Amino acid sequence: xxxxxxxxxxxANQGATTAVAVHAFDLMKRGVVVGEVKAxxxxxxxxxxxxxxxxxEGYVNPTHRxxxxxxxxxxxxxxxxxxxxxVSLISFSCIIKxxxxxxxxxxxxxxxxxxxxxxxxxxxxxxQVNYFEAAAFAAAVGWRLPTQVERHHAAxxxxxxxxxxxxxxxxxxxxxNAQWSPEGHKKKGPVKPGSFAPTPWGHHDLAGNNWxxxxxxxxxxxxxxxxxxxxxxxxxxAAYFLRYxxxxxxxxxxxxxxxxxxPQDSS
Numbered sequence: 001x002x003x004x005x006x007x008x009x010x011x012a013n014q015g016a017t018t019a020v021a022v023h024a025f026d027l028m029k030r031g032v033v034v035g036e037v038k039a040x041x042x043x044x045x046x047x048x049x050x051x052x053x054x055x056x057e058g059y060v061n062p063t064h065r066x067x068x069x070x071x072x073x074x075x076x077x078x079x080x081x082x083x084x085x086x087v088s089l090i091s092f093s094c095i096i097k098x099x100x101x102x103x104x105x106x107x108x109x110x111x112x113x114x115x116x117x118x119x120x121x122x123x124x125x126x127x128q129v130n131y132f133e134a135a136a137f138a139a140a141v142g143w144r145l146p147t148q149v150e151r152h153h154a155a156x157x158x159x160x161x162x163x164x165x166x167x168x169x170x171x172x173x174x175x176x177n178a179q180w181s182p183e184g185h186k187k188k189g190p191v192k193p194g195s196f197a198p199t200p201w202g203h204h205d206l207a208g209n210n211w212x213x214x215x216x217x218x219x220x221x222x223x224x225x226x227x228x229x230x231x232x233x234x235x236x237x238a239a240y241f242l243r244y245x246x247x248x249x250x251x252x253x254x255x256x257x258x259x260x261x262x263p264q265d266s267s
Contacts, residue, residue: 001026001027001028001029001260002026002027002028002029002201002202002203003024003025003026003201003262004022004024004025004026004027004150004153004154004157004201005024005158005201006021006022006023006024006264007021007022007153007158008020008022008252009022009149009152009153009156010022011149011152016069022149022150022153022205022263023261023262023264024263024264025146025150025259025260025261025262026260026262027146027150027151027154027203027257027259028257028258029037029193029198029202029203029204029261030193030194030203030204030205030257031125031126031193031205031209031210031212031255031256031257032123032125032126032134032137032255032256032257032258033123033124033125033126033193034119034120034121034122034124034125034126035123036120036124036126036137037104037126037129038101039124040100040102040137040140041098041099041101041104043099043140044098044136044140045100045101045265048097048098048099048100049063049095049097049098050063050095050096050098050132050136051063051094051095052094052095052096052132052135052246058236059101062132062135062136062139064090066190068128073146074181075210076200083096094132096132096133096136098133104128105120107128107230107249108120109127113167113188115188115189118189118190119189119190119193123192123193124190124191124192124193124253125190125205125209125210125255126256127190127210127254127255128249129213129248129249129254129255129256130247130248131145131213131246131247131248132246132247133249134213134255134256135213137256137258138256138258141258142260143212143259143260144167144215144258144259144260145213145215145256145258145259146214146215146258146259147214147215147259148179148214148215148222148241149222150214150259151206151212151214151224152224154201154203154206155199155203155206155207155225157199157200157201157203158200158201159185159200159244161242165188169253178196178205178207178208178209178226178236179191179195179196179205179208179209179228190209190210190227190228190253191209191228191230193209196208196209205225205234206225207225207226208225208226208227208228208236209225209227209228209253210227210228210253210254210255211223211224211225211226211227211242211253211254211255212225212254212255212256212257213254213255213256214241222241222242222243222244223262224240224241224242226240227253227254228253229253
C-alpha cells in the first residue's frame with residue numbers, strides 16, 4: 001500500500017469545474033493479482049453468496065448471506081438477483097453468487113493460448129471480474145474499492161492537470177510510460193505489475209495495463225485507467241472513466257485494486 005495525501009481536486013461536471021476535497025487514504029501500489037483472486041474464490045466455496053444494498057442514506061458494504069433460501073441455490077455464478085421491486089440508481093438490493101476458481105478460469109477459454117496464459121498468470125493483475133466480485137473481495141479483507149475521485153487524485157499524485165503518463169514535446173503521450181496500444185504499436189497483452197515506473201506516490205499502472213473498477217455509489221459503477229488493448233490516448237487521462245453495469249466483466253483488461261480510508265487529520 002502507499003499513502004495518497006489529502007488535497008483538493010478540480011473536477012469538471014457539465015461544463016463547470018468544482019474543487020473537491022480529498023481526504024488521505026491508502027491505495028494498493030498495484031492491482032489485485034490472479035493468485036490473490038484464486039485464493040479468495042477458493043476460500044468462498046461453500047459460502048459464495050453476498051448481499052449488496054444501497055438506500056437513500058448511501059452505500060452499504062457487502063455482507064455474506066447464508067444459502068438458506070431455495071432461490072439462492074439456483075443462482076448462476078455472477079448472476080445478479082434483484083427483488084421484485086422497482087430498481088433505481090440510488091436504491092437497490094441484490095444478491096450475487098461468486099464463481100468457483102474453475103468457473104472463473106473458464107471465462108478465459110475464448111482467448112488465444114498465449115494471451116490466456118498471461119491473463120491467468122498468478123503474478124499478473126486479475127481481470128474478468130465484475131464490480132460485485134471485486135467489492136466482495138475488498139470487504140472480505142476489510143478494505144474497499146476506491147472512488148473515482150480518489151483514483152483520479154492518486155493518478156495525479158498531487159499534480160495539477162489531467163495527464164498521468166507524461167507527454168512529449170509534440171504533445172503526444174509517451175508510449176514507454178504505460179502498457180497501452182497506440183497506433184502502430186499494438187500490444188499483445190498485459191505486463192507484470194511494476195514493469196513501468198511508479199507515480200511520485202509509489203503506485204504502478206494507474207494508466208494502462210488494465211482498467212480498474214471504481215465506486216460510483218449506485219447500481220451503475222465505473223472503471224478507469226485504460227488498458228493494454230486500448231488505442232485512444234484520452235482513455236489514459238486521470239479523469240477519464242466509463243460508466244457501466246456493476247455486473248459487467250466481459251473485458252480482457254478489467255480488474256481492480258483496494259483502498260482504505262485514513263483519519264481525516266492524516267497528511
